[in-house]
Amino acid sequence: MLTSNVRHFAAVLLMGMAGLLAGATPALAAAPQHHDQAPGFYRLKVGDLEVTALYDGAGVFDLHWLNAKKATIDGVAKALREDPYLLDVADSGFLVNTGKQLILVDAGAGTWWGGPAFGRLENSLRSAGYTSDQVDLVLITHLHADHVGGLTTQDGQRVFPNAEVFVAKAESDFWLSPENAAKAPKDAQSFFQSAQAIAAPYVKAGKWHTFSGSEAIVDGMTIVPLPGHTPGHMGYEFSSKGQKILFWGDIFHAPRVQLKHPEVTAVFDIDQSAAAATRKRLLPRLAGEDIVIASPHGAFPSFARLHKDGNGYSWAPVVFADQWVDGSRAADGVDARELFMTTQGTRTQLTYTGN
Numbered sequence: 001m002l003t004s005n006v007r008h009f010a011a012v013l014l015m016g017m018a019g020l021l022a023g024a025t026p027a028l029a030a031a032p033q034h035h036d037q038a039p040g041f042y043r044l045k046v047g048d049l050e051v052t053a054l055y056d057g058a059g060v061f062d063l064h065w066l067n068a069k070k071a072t073i074d075g076v077a078k079a080l081r082e083d084p085y086l087l088d089v090a091d092s093g094f095l096v097n098t099g100k101q102l103i104l105v106d107a108g109a110g111t112w113w114g115g116p117a118f119g120r121l122e123n124s125l126r127s128a129g130y131t132s133d134q135v136d137l138v139l140i141t142h143l144h145a146d147h148v149g150g151l152t153t154q155d156g157q158r159v160f161p162n163a164e165v166f167v168a169k170a171e172s173d174f175w176l177s178p179e180n181a182a183k184a185p186k187d188a189q190s191f192f193q194s195a196q197a198i199a200a201p202y203v204k205a206g207k208w209h210t211f212s213g214s215e216a217i218v219d220g221m222t223i224v225p226l227p228g229h230t231p232g233h234m235g236y237e238f239s240s241k242g243q244k245i246l247f248w249g250d251i252f253h254a255p256r257v258q259l260k261h262p263e264v265t266a267v268f269d270i271d272q273s274a275a276a277a278t279r280k281r282l283l284p285r286l287a288g289e290d291i292v293i294a295s296p297h298g299a300f301p302s303f304a305r306l307h308k309d310g311n312g313y314s315w316a317p318v319v320f321a322d323q324w325v326d327g328s329r330a331a332d333g334v335d336a337r338e339l340f341m342t343t344q345g346t347r348t349q350l351t352y353t354g355n
């Protein structure tokens with residue numbers, strides 16, 4: 001503890017030194033602000049897989065795009081007045097490097113949806129050390145433009161020229177059908193037009209492949225049908241060395257609302273009751289196991305684990321770390337995570353065990 005005299009002496013000394021320094025050096029200009037951000041990628045180790053979230057953009061989900069009982073919507077409207085950031089969402093795609101193949105799961109919006117705040121995915125992929133011609137496979141969760149827009153330029157060029165693109169047959173048949181497009185209500189027309197224009201150069205090049213549910217496309221990957229949002233909405237579950245990750249497309253649009261109220265659907269869910277039923281069936285399974293969820297509209301880096309919480313669920317987001325470590329919990333319940341803290345040159349290892 002400093003006595004008040006000593007403190008006074010120290011203050012006078014510091015002021016004197018500050019005066020000396022000010023006299024000796026010219027005043028420094030104010031540091032300019034920087035408005036750029038860190039490159040939009042984040043890598044996660046899932047067994048032997050290197051999984052990279054690729055940022056495409058961010059926006060705000062509109063309250064009117066949610067569908068629920070009036071009381072629930074009124075509650076969300078009230079919460080939104082208190083927390084105007086409640087419906088903020090991201091848009092991400094994901095890369096899986098299996099060591100043999102480079103696989104892209106969803107491709108962001110490109111220039112087909114959401115305006116200039118979107119379309120960063122290809123840049124994010126380059127920042128992550130890859131080029132678009134290295135992508136071998138693209139797995140599509142569904143054909144909405146915010147998930148496939150990044151595949152094709154506005155003038156019809158393939159952004160991933162060497163990639164074989166895989167999409168569920170039900171999904172491809174639905175959106176690429178001229179008859180369905182003609183029958184669709186006016187507001188839905190643009191979804192058909194973008195899907196058809198984005199698919200066209202891959203179809204023409206013989207690189208557009210459909211599957212009906214059981215085909216083996218990639219070793220260690222299981223197709224998980226998640227119908228409702230769109231007719232052929234698909235999840236892709238990868239596992240490696242007992243660790244798992246599910247790319248689940250649009251199971252959630254407004255995660256902070258739908259975690260609490262899993263029954264809330266979105267107006268973009270083509271079959272509202274099937275979308276709700278899929279979620280009702282899927283969420284308890286995911287909450288009961290250690291599986292990472294890659295959720296394109298979750299806060300970047302869009303990886304989280306799900307837990308049961310009262311009548312709803314809570315999210316344990318993967319927290320940014322600049323380490324390449326195994327983030328998963330071992331099967332025996334012992335947490336394999338090791339957190340290294342560097343304090344004044346001393347490296348302290350903290351090992352967490354158990355719960």
Ligand SMILES: [Zn+2]
Pocket residue numbers: 144146147250297
């Ligand atoms: Zn979406």
